Amino acid sequence: MLLPxxxxxxxxxxxxxxxxxxxxxxxxxxxxxxxxxTSPWVGLEQYRFLFGLxxxxxxxxxxxxxxxxxxxxxxxxxxxxxxxxxxxxISWYKRTLQTFVYLPNFMSWVVLxxxxxxxxxxxxxxxxxxxxxxxxxxxPFLMSPKVFPYTxxxxxxxxxxxxxxxxxxxxxxxxDPALYEAAKMxxxxxxxxxxxxxxxxxxxxIVLMSLLSLGNLLNAGFEQVFNLLNPAVxxxxxxxxxxxxxxxIIDARYSLATxxxxxxxxxxxxxxxxxxxLAYKIADYRIF
Numbered sequence: 001m002l003l004p005x006x007x008x009x010x011x012x013x014x015x016x017x018x019x020x021x022x023x024x025x026x027x028x029x030x031x032x033x034x035x036x037x038t039s040p041w042v043g044l045e046q047y048r049f050l051f052g053l054x055x056x057x058x059x060x061x062x063x064x065x066x067x068x069x070x071x072x073x074x075x076x077x078x079x080x081x082x083x084x085x086x087x088x089x090i091s092w093y094k095r096t097l098q099t100f101v102y103l104p105n106f107m108s109w110v111v112l113x114x115x116x117x118x119x120x121x122x123x124x125x126x127x128x129x130x131x132x133x134x135x136x137x138x139x140p141f142l143m144s145p146k147v148f149p150y151t152x153x154x155x156x157x158x159x160x161x162x163x164x165x166x167x168x169x170x171x172x173x174x175x176d177p178a179l180y181e182a183a184k185m186x187x188x189x190x191x192x193x194x195x196x197x198x199x200x201x202x203x204x205x206i207v208l209m210s211l212l213s214l215g216n217l218l219n220a221g222f223e224q225v226f227n228l229l230n231p232a233v234x235x236x237x238x239x240x241x242x243x244x245x246x247x248x249i250i251d252a253r254y255s256l257a258t259x260x261x262x263x264x265x266x267x268x269x270x271x272x273x274x275x276x277x278l279a280y281k282i283a284d285y286r287i288f
Contacts, residue, residue, distance in 0.1 A: 022258040023047075029254060046259035055238075062149070063239040066220040069153040071213045077157050078164035079206060083194055085165065086172050098169075102162035109159075113227035116155055117142065148233035155228075156221055167209065168202055175201035211279040215272030218264050240264050 018036055023046055025039040050056055081101065088094040104112070119125050120141040128138040141151045175197065183193050222241035229237050240260060248257030 082168035
């Protein structure tokens with residue numbers, strides 16, 4: 001039963017690892033598959049060239065900065081929303097809100113990017129119309145280098161927080177109702193019940209989700225950035241994944257693109273291993 005899945009994993013995950021050799025070669029694409037083994041070996045020359053570029057340092061900063069903000073808000077927003085949803089006592093209204101906050105999770109960034117361009121347009125976007133009616137000015141969300149990273153963060157949280165909210169609501173439902181009944185008997189209101197029962201009951205899941213997100217520190221969201229990035233905001237919006245795409249697909253600099261991708265993969269493996277170790281130590285979470 002496992003054999004078909006194992007074969008697929010080997011073909012699409014392990015065999016392509018041979019391409020990692022390009023990071024240490026001056027790969028000749030004209031030789032095809034044989035080029036992996038016959039191209040001139042240059043060792044760490046690709047990495048010396050890569051880290052000698054000023055653009056590389058800026059791209060690394062952009063990636064880590066955007067990812068970190070996404071990680072922080074990606075925990076805070078779902079926790080707050082799940083607690084607020086838990087306080088709703090009208091069941092049909094609660095289910096309706098849960099459905100609405102979860103819907104963006106099913107939409108691809110190809111569609112969402114078009115929606116973002118329309119609603120954030122400085123000329124006729126609904127968001128800027130509201131801002132102009134209050135301040136008399138518009139905000140170039142997708143054209144300002146200073147504003148663009150925060151636009152990426154907020155829109156990413158809006159798209160994904162519904163799924164995380166479901167996870168935290170499930171954690172809340174696992175809290176013993178007797179604790180709330182005892183708190184009511186002691187005169188605790190909704191706020192104190194939330195502070196001393198709901199939040200501590202969710203803490204294990206909050207810690208676990210936060211630690212596991214560490215492995216995505218260098219994943220700032222390729223699809224989102226690729227669909228929203230433009231030359232005006234490239235200085236603050238370019239991330240590692242879009243940089244690899246431009247080097248490898250557009251410029252055909254396969255060896256350099258592979259070097260960047262391999263560097264990202266190694267760092268991600270270290271971060272994921274560290275995150276799972278922390279998850280085991282702090283939240284007693286195990287994969288195996």
